[in-house]
Amino acid sequence: MSKGITSRSEDYSQWYNDLVIKADLAEYSAVRGCMVIKPYGYGIWERMQAILDKRFKETGHSNAYFPLFIPKSFFSKEASHVEGFATECAVVTHYRLKNDGNGNIIVDEDAKLEEELIVRPTSETIIWNTYRGWIESYRDLPILVNQWANVVRWEMRTRLFLRTAEFLWQEGHTAHATEQEAIEEAERMLDVYSEFAENILAVPVIRGRKTENERFAGALDTYCIEALMQDGKALQAGTSHFLGQNFAKAFDVKFTSREGKLEHVWATSWGVSTRLMGALVMAHSDDQGLILPPKLAPIQVVIVPIFRTEEEKATIDAFVDNLMAELKGIGVSVKFDDRDTQRPGFKFAEWELKGVPLRVAIGARDMQNGTVELARRDTQTKETVSQEGLSAKIESLLDEIQVNIYQKALKFRDSHITEVNSYDEFKEILETKGGFISCHWDGTVETEKRVKEETKATIRCIPLDNKEEEGICIFTGKPSAQRVLFAKAY
């Protein structure tokens, strides 16, 4: 591993890339557009999975698994859905290889599939085809199912975690008897996501609604959480869709209601992906590496011993054994880095790069004085503290760090929401400051598209807590009932 990473201010993309690779999160693979998530990175993803999965269970959902392959015909059943995904699908056409006689393995043309299979870009179609057989009566509803899976979207340009050809995610797919219930479900899951982003990832998010133009293919309404990265670009961190009866109609999913009438069911779908890893990196990290919020960090505390002799090491070991037992007892995850293959300075730098929130360094000098050195990753500050009451001190410091990381990100985000009232001002802010731009918009797809063409900024969302405010569209001058948030986005 080479020393240091590119500075954030020099080239943000390069900085991000360097960091993801050097912090041991992921790397590019032999397969174009696909990445390898390395054990350390996967450990962080597993923490996200565990916490989210618990929330899903608490809100009444169960996990299930549906096939990777989707018959092509399923796609044509929902018109806007196929339109949204058609241009980025991997397609399986054959089921056998053969030797061509010259030692080359080739596709056996005789083994052509009668109907091509699509590698799922999302699972609405295969799931709704399955739900048809599960639902007959209002007594079968609601169906609240989540799937942890991989999906494939054949993107032209990829970036580690933010956009890869294959990615890991969860997708929830629910079926309800009434429109109201489905809308409530979509909103509930948005709450789950925003609570997770803010309280666990320490990433402040804006909860909002997508415009028609940015809506999910096949949805009537798309809710989203939008986060702001340190370079002033927005990142969609999660979505929750109210699908109406579109998929129920396309896949003929009907139920007999309490009143004895045959009706189509109401649907939602919602998901977050490994993109959250990208959000985490870009929201908090600095030029020394990753900064992980304690509630998410797989390792919350790392202990680095400093010693010259075996006797010194033995004394430190005895103390650390004790400390680790205490910390584990209060639910703090801790690692004792007693490798004799690396020197302390190297370990300090390495764990900082990996974002471990708190470091305890302990040497012979400390053992004499009854102290340890505590170093915070978020503020890069060190203090020498007494060994007395150390675990309680660590516990409260971890809480403090969690809050501090969130507050820092929140302050940055809030100072990067700019209200503008003219198109000139809009372009000016977009180029110089970045971030979210709050302004009036006439509500038409056409205006949104033209602004995008001219500035690359899109409407990230219409915030759910928007206040009503009369105004005029900055682009067309037509009347507007509320402000929306524009930004350049990942």
Next chain:
RNA sequence: CGGGGUGUAGCGUAGCCCGGUAUCGCGCCACAUUUGGGAUGUGGAGGUCGUAGGUUCGAAUCCUGCCACCCCGACCA
């Protein structure tokens, strides 16, 4: 799929114009001294120069085809 660029050790590179089997740094291995912020010294290992062909006594270097990757666009969780 359009426009530009690059392929030399695990990574980053020099050499190419002007042909003679490859430079340097990081990393890796061994030993010694070290260990409170990314150690130092000495020694060592590691290469079909993207690939196929051509020119030549001789090709990383010149010529041709092919392949791969990167950047910019269009597309996107």
